[in-house]
């Protein structure tokens with residue numbers, strides 16, 4: 001079975017960038033049936049609010065991976081909408097031109113319902129890029145720990161998607177936004193989800209497929225924070241049809257990113 | 261075939277899990293390469309006295325020898341001795357499990373001294389469950405943290421001749437604890453990072469790690485694949501997958 005991992009951070013905390021480390025990641029991935037990984041960069045390396053130069057460095061890391069294994073790595077560019085329209089558009093253009101960026105990755109620079117997100121929507125429209133938004137429930141302990149000004153609850157990601165129905169949104173972290181998050185975006189056809197992050201809690205994959213349909217679910221791991229054998233095994237073990245499994249593990253990403 | 265040291269039977273109020281009978285649960289585990297499992301009653305997690313749930317579990321698993329019952333005991337109740345006596349009478353138990361965070365007590369409670377003595381006298385192993393879910397995704401009405409690693413370290417030092425199994429411990433907590441104490445083993449259910457087992461084996465010998473899936477709360481397949489597909493020697497996989505559990509629980 002072919003697998004594409006839409007949510008990875010191969011270079012993290014200063015490690016993972018050496019060619020032999022990337023080779024190892026590639027070899028390990030291939031052994032699990034992974035034919036490609038989408039790199040989202042080390043988005044937390046410079047703290048919650050990277051400046052323009054720091055965003056560029058994060059995105060250059062993706063370029064580095066793609067130069068070494070061009071057929072294996074795709075990437076999304078990390079943008080900070082709080083830096084304003086000019087910076088956002090310039091970096092998006094640079095990444096699309098230099099690295100063939102396939103999407104935009106947003107982390108915890110701001111809440112997804114903030115007004116500065118209009119710059120992201122503009123970049124997404126102009127360069128035809130999906131927006132992958134870090135999302136986590138604010139009702140658990142993590143929600144109480146991370147301020148809402150930078151932590152996006154599924155209701156916040158849904159607000160962004162509702163304001164910009166023409167933008168394709170991928171709400172990241174299935175276990176993080178949970179059952180409530182799935183319900184929140186069910187009636188927003190421009191929103192898909194990824195299965196990255198968190199422990200492989202039972203029942204969530206099945207619920208996502210039942211409520212959203214398998215077409216709206218992408219496999220993602222959040223490597224290296226998670227183990228790909230576990231994140232894949234969770235989908236292989238889910239009580240869904242083989243066809244839906246194939247869509248989640250590969251087909252949906254192949255369509256979205258134009259893979260062969 | 262594997263032995264799973266951390267599974268549950270019963271109702272969990274926070275997720276629409278498949279409702280397994282003992283027989284169906286055992287065949288679900290078999291489908292994923294698990295031939296025997298230590299199983300505890302989920303219904304005891306939120307009961308003030310765990311015994312009604314323990315009794316039900318003993319009855320439920322009786323026709324299913326692949327499931328080895330591990331009762332949940334609350335050593336801080338006035339009836340802790342009665343709980344153990346009754347469990348010993350009801351089934352040939354090999355271990356008891358405690359849930360300090362769900363049952364609201366510290367490991368320094370005065371009744372631990374006689375409790376630990378009774379376990380030793382009856383050759384019962386102690387399973388100390390650190391958590392049943394990730395605090396970051398916990399149900400909104402709960403605010404339960406895992407059993408503090410500093411408390412566990414003090415406990416292990418206070419009972420140097422005991423050797424409990426820690427279930428549900430996070431990888432960073434386990435690594436920290438491994439640098440402080442040697443008299444414990446741990447399951448791998450809540451340890452996860454890229455190359456989890458390669459990483460854990462840098463701080464613990466394979467003899468002290470046991471396969472635990474925390475099924476049915478977590479994906480059995482995902483958890484088993486963490487071991488099956490790990491880049492560690494085959495010998496270590498066998499130890500973690502079954503040999504250690506056989507030795508630990510005298511199976």
Ligand SMILES: [Zn+2]
Nearest residue numbers: 007009040222
């Ligand atoms: Zn991520």
